[in-house]
Amino acid sequence: MKLLEYEAKDYFRKYGIPTPEGCMITDPVQARMFIEKLGKPIVIKAQLPVGGRGKAGGIQFADTPNEAKNMAAHMLGKQIKGLTIEKLYVEEKLDIVNEIYLGVTIDRRNKSHVILASSEGGVEIEVVAEETPEKIIRHLVDPVNGLRSFHANLIAKRLGFKGRKMRQFADFVMKLYSLADEMDAELTEINPLAELEDGFIAADARLLVDNNALFRHKELEDKLLSSLQGELTEREMEARAQDLTYVELDGDIGIIGNGAGLTMATLDTVMLYGGKAANFLDLGGGATPERIEKAVKFVLRDTRTKAVFVNVLGGITRGDHTAQGIVAARQELGSVKPIVVRMAGTKEKEGRRILKKAGIETLDSMEEGAKLAVKLAEGS
Amino acid sequence: MKLLEYEAKDYFRKYGIPTPEGCMITDPVQARMFIEKLGKPIVIKAQLPVGGRGKAGGIQFADTPNEAKNMAAHMLGKQIKGLTIEKLYVEEKLDIVNEIYLGVTIDRRNKSHVILASSEGGVEIEVVAEETPEKIIRHLVDPVNGLRSFHANLIAKRLGFKGRKMRQFADFVMKLYSLADEMDAELTEINPLAELEDGFIAADARLLVDNNALFRHKELEDKLLSSLQGELTEREMEARAQDLTYVELDGDIGIIGNGAGLTMATLDTVMLYGGKAANFLDLGGGATPERIEKAVKFVLRDTRTKAVFVNVLGGITRGDHTAQGIVAARQELGSVKPIVVRMAGTKEKEGRRILKKAGIETLDSMEEGAKLAVKLAEGS
Amino acid sequence: MPRFIDRDTRVVVQGITGSQGEFHTRLMKEYGTKIVAGVTPGRGGMEEVGIPVFDTIVEAKESHEIDASIIFVPAPYALDAALEAVEAELDPVVVITEGIPVRDSIQLVARAKLNGTTIVGPNTPGLIKAGESKMGIMPAQVFKKGDVGIISRSGTLFYEIAAHITRLGLGESTCVGLGGDPVVGLEFIDVLRWFEDDPETKAVALIGEIGGDAEERAAEFISGGEFTKPIAAYIAGRAAVPGKRMGHAGAIIQGSSGSAESKINALKKAGVSVGDLPGQVAEALRELL
């Protein structure tokens, strides 16, 4: 899950990472109060779970209390990428000598955390990786031995820092890694990490926590759903609330499969035959009739859907359960949209019998099923 | 450093280890208030840095507010093993089903932490080890992999606990190990660890923290000196305050050496020739004239000392410095106690010259020096 | 070299008393897997599907010889369970559990490596030696003893392709699910090495999907000439959109990396026959054999 900047900075402070003085506000008056107390120019940042807010006007500056209040009032309620700004983060404006990038993420190939640092801060790291890869320092963290001060010193050194600055930056690296490790971060990054005259400070803060690890971070569980707003479409949010593994696509054939690989292959096959999937919906293993009914209903209700292809290879998932779920969904919705079912494996015969009775076509192979679904979607 | 029970229990609570309700008091009235609030019989325990307080009357019980107040008044100010009781710990009295021992300490041979557990709680573990060693479960903790729940489960199982109790006890083990590890404990033990009807609780708590690790536990540094009261003699406390590595012994020859091994060998040699050392004083490496002066004065001031043997094998420690320190100490104290000096190594000649001028005898070998010191002590 | 299984492999089921554990223990037993013990902390002394249950593996080993472990323990406890199996020198350790934090998988894989233990998964359907033994949740009926080894990152798609292979009369030797998580123990290359030396495997089906670069690395390995047997592949996710997780935690195209196209191109360049449809993998293998 993606934390907002102000939430991420709360964790940064907990781990002793220097951050500018700031606070989250929801009312323009608070912006005035903050700048009055601070007595220095401030930056006002929209708190939204999407990237690229800077270009979209989500980062503004103010030098006086009135400016701060007016600007905050101007920003609150505005929309960026379809999301309404409800929270702002006001923060002291920094005298930045230099902008650095520092991040910790997972290296799939090496099966470890990797620390990325670059003297090219303030730019997206992907852009740096593309254009000047030699400017990115990569340090793989040994999972058994962890990160030690000498690793951090070397990272700081490679970035060009010496003496006191080297040790200050190394300290920053150590703390950010501790946070990444203990908070189960899939990604945490500071971009830009500001170099000041006498040290470093996290001008921005990004923190993505592994959803699978939320049992270790109970305080975040409640925030999960709201954190997904920027990431998921409305329909995906709905599916999530119904506990369905669903990805929205832009075609017109609803796809339901059991197992991620099979469902992906179903999409691919539909595409191969000239169709376009409206979604990816993975039932997972051993779905009950109720779960299947819920899934089919969810896809049928999608007005874009012209036909539905259900592809179930039975192992733990039973054919009869699948059939029952499909029939129930269709009956309850009174839907006449064509449904194609490919069914094989456990309780296949029983399933086919149930579907036949309900007038739903079943096929032996995914290929045939995909072909038929494409044809039906075109014909409708 | 040895923490008092109430201090140790504060740490136990921090690590989520169940402890009886209790509090530290210094005034009998507080005992009455505690029992009134608790509404149950209590136990009153003297807080002293020495073992065996139970046998010495340091643990008492009270059923009523008056009893509590009177008993606390009776205990405060009393002496146990030469130490005055200034603090008491009042605590709810438990309904104990069974007493267990659980401890974590360092296994020198295996170079790891070791967890010790025994169904024979309430008795000293050394006694159990002597009489019924088969009743002690030992688990060595792999320093790289740490302690895992399945290790703790097995310890609980070996103690005879099953099902829910197994998991409860295992949880206790995990928490005590976390505390031992993170607090740099040389030893932490719970004896007895009380088995109740529905769980376990730490009836007592012992925690010895590695003095070398106090830089990681700043909050304890101030308490170090007072914690040594039970461990060190008055003279040893004084030496410590002067930063001298000193052990008090019961003879009459003051021994000063450089290096622990050499100083021990000096004691042994003196003993071999029929003498008895009054102390062990290790100058360490590279002592300055001032440090040597301080050490010699400290030993000379001991009224039991009849002669002093200074044994310095110079490496980093210089002969001239040694000689200057000895001469200065003697002059300043105006002492006439005989001093024998064995000197070899760096600046040996210069040192001997200085000592000769001051009328102090120097010898080539430790053996000769020890012999002479014994003779002089006998003769005085 | 990873360690796999055969009819003599003696298996402990960790998490045997859970519904998944119990259900699949029954199916594995039916298939012929030598399940000798189960472990669930706190449940020692009971029986499940006729299998004695212990609190710890150490205790199970006191009365039973055990070679390997399969784990159905819930995600929060799975790391400890797997490390228990590693410490008990069981090998392979098959982690069926889904939803394990990636930090735990990193720890597990690194510590197992120190011990030289093969970790299959997490989030894997497991492995099967057709006709002899299975440590996994795959439906038995689609497998038949034969010559084709299968390596797959996914579950049902793996069964789908196995069914095609079986239908064409080729049959399977050893089949291994690698797991759908971003960090897993066993990888394509490890299994390819093993298949190269396995006399019972004459050809290999490789089933990949979007995310990561395991397929690209497998292609590189194959290009290197160390793998000499016929091989056909299928890659799922051509229709996937970048930045979205397609069911599996590991199935995600990040920036320019992890696309199906990149994997397909790499494999084709390495001379691997890549099917556009799952069924084409079986057909290609029939021709190659």
Add this chain to the structure above:
Amino acid sequence: MPRFIDRDTRVVVQGITGSQGEFHTRLMKEYGTKIVAGVTPGRGGMEEVGIPVFDTIVEAKESHEIDASIIFVPAPYALDAALEAVEAELDPVVVITEGIPVRDSIQLVARAKLNGTTIVGPNTPGLIKAGESKMGIMPAQVFKKGDVGIISRSGTLFYEIAAHITRLGLGESTCVGLGGDPVVGLEFIDVLRWFEDDPETKAVALIGEIGGDAEERAAEFISGGEFTKPIAAYIAGRAAVPGKRMGHAGAIIQGSSGSAESKINALKKAGVSVGDLPGQVAEALRELL
């Protein structure tokens, strides 16, 4: 087998800019030790005693070939420094630092073992190959090239006995201080094994003290017949009182274990000549050789 040193061993000094580090770097250089670099984080780029100083070992290795490390870093930072040397594949790693928390020593020794690295110390005077090289703080003048290997838990007592040996004209081969802490890397047995195979060592002096059971285990090893060279021993601490630390953190008699008597008896039972006086060790060796 532990790795020791000779005139060709190229050494880095960690903590070279501290007063101890600087002082002993000078003395080691004078003795002939090939000190090629120093490391102090934050001090990279300067020079100390004519030796270039780096911030990290990795950087030092970019311009210098380095074999081994000696550490003078203050106790709170010593674990990290030693692990840096281990990770850089330096061997041996000699930890002079005193006062390291025992938890850190446990971690260091365990992690070095995974890497196969010899840790000498902590709290050791170091080691010396007489007449060639020293990585330690021992006074050079008491050593002279010869046939006797020395292993000692203490420092000055070790020099005392070395001086006796030198005075009798025997001289020393390789001498190793094990360190006075309760948990150290190298132990008597490790060094005895090495001495057994070392052609330059004809006899051995073993210098122990109260605390722990390293001497008893050495005696057991010697009894086992794996050590065949003449050996004489001295054990310090007969006059020590139980429960008191005698200077060294490790020199403490706990309960019934760790007494000088126990060690002396064990060694005598193993056929080792144990002197009542330090000088008698040298005399015994002269007779045994």
